[in-house]
Amino acid sequence: MDEARLRSLTPNVLAVLVRRGADFAAAEDAVQEALVEAVRVWPITPPRDPEGWLITVAWRKFLDETRADTARRRREHLVDHEPGPGPATSRDDTLQLYFLCAHPSLTPSSAVALTLRAVGGLTTRQIARAYLVPEATMAQRISRAKRTVSGVRFDQPGDVATVLRVLYLVFNEGYSGDIDLAAEAIRLTRQLAAAIDHPEVAGLLALMLLHHARRATRTAPDGSLVPLAEQDRGRWDTASIAEGVAILQAALARDRLGEFQAQAAIAALHADAPTAEETDWVQIVEWYDELLRLTDSPVVRLNRAVAVGQADGPRAGLAALAELDGTLPRHTAVAAYLHERDGDLATAARLYAEAARKASSLAERDHLTRQAARLNARGRG
Structure with missing residues (x-):
């Protein structure tokens, strides 16, 4: 029994039952019963049309439950008009x-x-x-x-x-x-x-592929975080990067820019750089400007401040950061990073330690603590 095949069929079977009038909970129960039946029957008698078989069995199980439960008399018209087996339309x-x-x-x-x-x-x-x-x-x-x-009916866009x-x-x-x-x-x-067919769906897929391509390099063997600039780019998944870039380019060519396309464009610029030093930060700032026009998100403004610090120098980044709410998540960590790049190691160490105390995950806290310890050791040396 191919579990992946069953999983791929399940959504459409469930949707057909809901469209025919079953409420979601009852339809889901009926589909689960049909899947149990498939696991029992298919190894002995495989169906010619697996999806049609599942729809037929699930619908019958739903009707059986409807008939057995007198509290559901409002659904009796469904019993009197039972559709034929398999999908009703090609929608x-x-x-x-x-x-x-x-x-x-x-x-x-x-x-x-x-x-x-x-x-x-x-x-x-x-x-x-x-x-x-x-x-x-x-x-x-x-x-x-x-x-x-x-x-909820399937009659609204x-x-x-x-x-x-x-x-x-x-x-x-x-x-x-x-x-x-x-x-x-x-x-x-x-x-x-x-x-x-929607450019933002393509944009999200491209963004996921581009981020996922770096997954193997995001953590060290001991589980500690590895910043983007320190990741081994030779281990990035080049096939996923190429696919993501191709999908993104096709979406951008339609001239219907959305936030996921803009985010994917930023990810593509990171993926395209042979080294961290060769990253096109000027273009990244421009894409953050586009993203701000679309979302005006504080998180986007925070990330833009980092990019400005790379493109125009840490003091420009700190100036952009000063315009933002200091309670934003990662605000203190970004300030620490920019102060370090500006050569103010004492302030950076203090801010890294403060950011570690605010960290939302153990891995992030450990990473920021190590950054503070590294700078403190340099200061003592």
């Missing part, structure tokens, strides 16, 4: 499922969990392990999300921007447990890109 139901899972009534964490469950086909246990939370906690989160979207934000959140979770969420996000975004 892309999986695309609609993306939009349903990114419904605006869901919290970001719930939307991510539901997307992984319904579109990704992951089990609740796999999602819980990836997020390092108890399975019962994740089950409750998914259950609440399913109840929230139950009854979906918000592509919301879907992309959910997929980007999945990607940023990276790797933990036995599921590589970054790779899963790339798989799902490829699937979305094949279903919808």
